[in-house]
Amino acid sequence: xxxxxxxxxxxxxxxxxxxxxxxxxxxxxxxxxxxxxxxxxxxxxxxxxxxxxxxxxxxxxxxxxxxxxxxxxxxxxxxxxxxxxxxxxxxxxxxxxxxxxxxxxxxxxxxxxxxxxxxxxxxxxxxxxxxxxxxxxxxxxxxxxxxxxxxxxxxxxxxxxxxxxxxxxxxxxxxxxxxxxxxxxxxxxxxxxxxxxxxxxxxxxxxxxxxxxxxxxxxxxxxxxxxxxxxxxxxxxxxxxxxxxxxxxxxxxxxxxx
Amino acid sequence: xxxxxxxxxxxxxxxxxxxxxxxxxxxxxxxxxxxxxxxxxxxxxxxxxxxxxxxxxxxxxxxxxxxxxxxxxxxxxxxxxxxxxxxxxxxxxxxxxxxxxxxxxxxxxxxxxxxxxxxxxxxxxxxxxxxxxxxxxxxxxxxxxxxxxxxxxxxxxxxxxxxxxxxxxxxxxxxxxxxxxxxxxxxxxxxxxxxxxxxxxxxxxxxxxxxxxxxxxxxxxxxxxxxxxxxxxxxxxxxxxxxxxxxxxxxxxxxxxx
Numbered sequence: 001x002x003x004x005x006x007x008x009x010x011x012x013x014x015x016x017x018x019x020x021x022x023x024x025x026x027x028x029x030x031x032x033x034x035x036x037x038x039x040x041x042x043x044x045x046x047x048x049x050x051x052x053x054x055x056x057x058x059x060x061x062x063x064x065x066x067x068x069x070x071x072x073x074x075x076x077x078x079x080x081x082x083x084x085x086x087x088x089x090x091x092x093x094x095x096x097x098x099x100x101x102x103x104x105x106x107x108x109x110x111x112x113x114x115x116x117x118x119x120x121x122x123x124x125x126x127x128x129x130x131x132x133x134x135x136x137x138x139x140x141x142x143x144x145x146x147x148x149x150x151x152x153x154x155x156x157x158x159x160x161x162x163x164x165x166x167x168x169x170x171x172x173x174x175x176x177x178x179x180x181x182x183x184x185x186x187x188x189x190x191x192x193x194x195x196x197x198x199x200x201x202x203x204x205x206x207x208x209x210x211x212x213x214x215x216x217x218x219x220x221x222x223x224x225x226x227x228x229x230x231x232x233x234x235x236x237x238x239x240x241x242x243x244x245x246x247x248x249x250x251x252x253x254x255x256x257x258x
Numbered sequence: 259x260x261x262x263x264x265x266x267x268x269x270x271x272x273x274x275x276x277x278x279x280x281x282x283x284x285x286x287x288x289x290x291x292x293x294x295x296x297x298x299x300x301x302x303x304x305x306x307x308x309x310x311x312x313x314x315x316x317x318x319x320x321x322x323x324x325x326x327x328x329x330x331x332x333x334x335x336x337x338x339x340x341x342x343x344x345x346x347x348x349x350x351x352x353x354x355x356x357x358x359x360x361x362x363x364x365x366x367x368x369x370x371x372x373x374x375x376x377x378x379x380x381x382x383x384x385x386x387x388x389x390x391x392x393x394x395x396x397x398x399x400x401x402x403x404x405x406x407x408x409x410x411x412x413x414x415x416x417x418x419x420x421x422x423x424x425x426x427x428x429x430x431x432x433x434x435x436x437x438x439x440x441x442x443x444x445x446x447x448x449x450x451x452x453x454x455x456x457x458x459x460x461x462x463x464x465x466x467x468x469x470x471x472x473x474x475x476x477x478x479x480x481x482x483x484x485x486x487x488x489x490x491x492x493x494x495x496x497x498x499x500x501x502x503x504x505x506x507x508x509x510x511x512x513x514x515x516x
Contacts, residue, residue, distance in 0.1 A: 045335070046303030046369045053458070053466040077303070077370075081469065085453045108382065110501050111304045112335075124366065124450065156514050166503045183516040187502040192382065197344045200311070208311040209344065211336070238506035243368050244445040245424045248496035256414050258441040 004030035004094035004158055007122070009079045011041040011101065011114025014059065014071045018100035021143040022132060025150045026097060027065050029158065033093075034062060034069035035083040037076060037114075042103075044114035046121075047075045056082055076118035084125050095158055096122030099132035100143060100150065100172075106135070106225045107191035107217065110169050110239055120241050123167035128157045130167065135229050136174035146172040149180060149234045162238070169237040173229045186235045189224035191217035262288035262352035262416055265380070267337045269299040269359065269372025272317065272329045276358035279401040280390060283408045284355060285323050287416065291351075292320060292327035293341040295334060295372075300361075302372035304379075305333045314340055334376035342383050353416055354380030357390035358401060358408065358430075364393070364483045365449035365475065368427050368497055378499050381425035386415045388425065393487050394432035404430040407438060407492045420496070427495040431487045444493045447482035449475035 006026045010019045014036040026032045038055075055073040062069045070087065072079050080096065098118035105113040115131045122129030132150055134143055153170055162168065169188075173180060193213040200208055217226050225235035264284045268277045272294040284290045296313075313331040320327045328345065330337050338354065356376035363371040373389045380387030388411060392404055411428055420426065427446075431438060451471040459465055475484050483493035 040309060043306045043308040044303070045305040045375065047305040048301045048303070048370055049469060050301040051298060053468050054455075055464075055466055078469065081453050082455065082467065086455045086457070086467065108499065111378070111499055112306055117303065120369070156516075160513050163503070163506050163509060166506045183514075185507050185510045185514070185516075187504065187507065188500055190500075195339050195343045197312075197340065199344070206313075208313055209340065210311050211307060211339065236510065238503040238510060239501040240503035240506075241366065241369055241501070242446055242448075243497040243499070243501070245421070245496040245498035246445065248421050248424045248498075249443050249445065251421060252443045252494065252496060255418050256441075256443070258414075258443075 005091060006030045006032050007083050007093040007096045008032055008034045009036045009076055009098045009118040011037065011044060011076045013037050013040045014061065014069065016102060018102050018134065018143060022097060022100050023062050023065060023067055025147055026154065027067060029151065029154055032067045034067060035072060035079040035087065037079060038071040038073055041075055041114040043112050044075050044117065045112050046077055046117040048077050049074045054078055054082065076114040077121040080118050080121040093127050095154060096127045096129040097132065097154060100146060101133035102141060103133065103137040104135035104171055105133040105169055106171055106229060107189040110188060116169055119167040120239065123165060124241055128162045130154065130157055130170055132170045134172050142175040145175045145180065149183065153236065165240050165242060166238045169239050171225055171229050171235045173232050176232055178232060180234060181232045184228040184233045184235055186225040186228050186237050187223055188237055189217055189219040189226035191215060191219055191226055263349060264288045264290050265341050265351040265354045266290055266292045267294045267334055267356050267376040269295065269302060269334045271295050271298045272327065274360060276360050276392065276401060280355060280358050281320050281323060281325055283405055284412065285325060287409065287412055290325045292325060293330060293337040295337060296329040296331055299333055299372040301370050302333050302375065303370050304335055304375040306335050307332045312336055312340065334372040335379040338376050338379040351385050353412060354385045354387040355390065355412060358404060359391035360399060361391065361395040362393035362429055363391040363427055364429055364487060365447040368446060374427055377425040378497065381423060382499055386420045388412065388415055388428055390428045392430050400433040403433045403438065407441065411494065423498050423500060424496045427497050429483055429487050429493045431490050434490055436490060438492060439490045442486040442491045442493055444483040444486050444495050445481055446495055447475055447477040447484035449473060449477055449484055
């Protein structure tokens with residue numbers, strides 16, 4: 001049997017620490033091709049590049065792992081589109097993975113996440129797809145304890161596939177004294193960001209703003225991704241790109257004067 | 259009774275034609291404040307600005323309508339956050355509207371749409387929110403036939419509210435000989451974009467790519483947004499920002515070895 005083809009992207013950029021860990025893990029499972037942004041794209045959501053041209057350049061930074069890699073000027077979703085429609089063409093990846101994001105993508109953050117947009121773009125193209133995030137924003141975050149879970153989830157998806165229209169968001173707890181307790185299939189917590197803008201003045205006296213925020217979780221459910229990570233489990237949330245609120249259709253038909 | 263407060267944004271930029279039509283319509287219904295991007299942001303998805311500061315500047319382009327307006331260097335989602343957390347603070351809008359987008363946002367396009375990201379950000383902040391799109395990409399697109407539907411939808415939402423966690427995506431058919439047939443509450447069609455990259459070389463011989471694509475709809479259902487617009491109805495799709503694929507949770511728990 002031929003080795004599975006695994007397409008790797010991310011949103012922290014091709015030179016980030018997290019993507020090297022992901023490429024190393026995937027290289028043990030199959031043939032790997034990397035197409036990732038040439039610069040950090042955190043918070044890019046599901047942005048695509050419409051009004052500007054895109055660059056795509058082969059780079060040798062994963063040569064030590066015998067992995068072909070390209071950097072692109074585009075967003076994470078652009079990278080998946082370029083891989084599929086320009087580089088791979090008739091070849092179809094058996095798995096699309098994104099990450100490992102340097103920081104969590106829990107609860108509502110899936111919507112803002114560039115990491116998840118690459119995975120969701122993979123699902124839109126019809127491929128099993130997973131976004132991985134490490135819940136540790138610190139500069140020296142340890143990724144090594146995540147490796148077993150990352151490989152285990154990837155193997156499960158390669159063996160069993162995913163439902164059509166579904167991509168997985170996997171969050172790995174930060175390194176702790178105790179080993180990770182296991183994997184939990186979860187829903188997104190009903191948590192939100194409470195934003196504040198830091199208002200400053202530039203050297204010319206003109207105002208500018210930094211977005212800053214605190215993650216606030218009032219969801220006590222034990223089936224949420226936040227609960228799982230807080231209890232040292234890896235959370236796996238199946239995510240869909242069909243955003244229709246089906247439960248609202250009958251209500252609007254009943255309530256509205258149309 | 260005091261007039262409702264209506265926050266207006268968009269993704270085509272504050273000087274676009276569509277936002278002027280929307281501001282004019284909303285000024286007949288309440289007190290309007292505009293916070294919109296200073297340049298086009300089509301395809302920005304739910305991007306937010308994390309690694310860079312934001313500018314916010316008052317502008318007088320809607321002075322003729324007695325409407326206060328600000329332009330921002332940020333994304334549509336940033337504009338809603340800036341409005342809420344910096345400009346309005348304790349005041350809460352009764353309605354957040356975005357658009358009118360110069361082009362459709364049907365089916366999967368909700369995910370890529372900057373127009374819808376402003377509306378969805380409004381819903382995340384807890385406000386009734388609607389994104390409006392005109393299904394006509396032509397330079398000289400006529401917006402005038404959309405005005406009655408835009409006001410009617412806004413009035414319904416002001417009177418009856420929306421379910422928590424839901425924002426509406428409203429698509430208006432292009433101007434035709436016959437008047438619009440009415441409003442239909444719909445689901446997103448199961449359609450997709452078939453991408454092609456136009457591969458060119460710059461004057462220095464280096465390659466670059468333009469994303470181009472065709473919208474392909476194989477969904478025959480008469481309850482979809484594409485069907486409605488194709489039959490000269492205004493489509494109203496309730497959209498949710500919780501992306502959990504709840505139907506996949508039991509299946510993963512049953513199938514996976516965890």
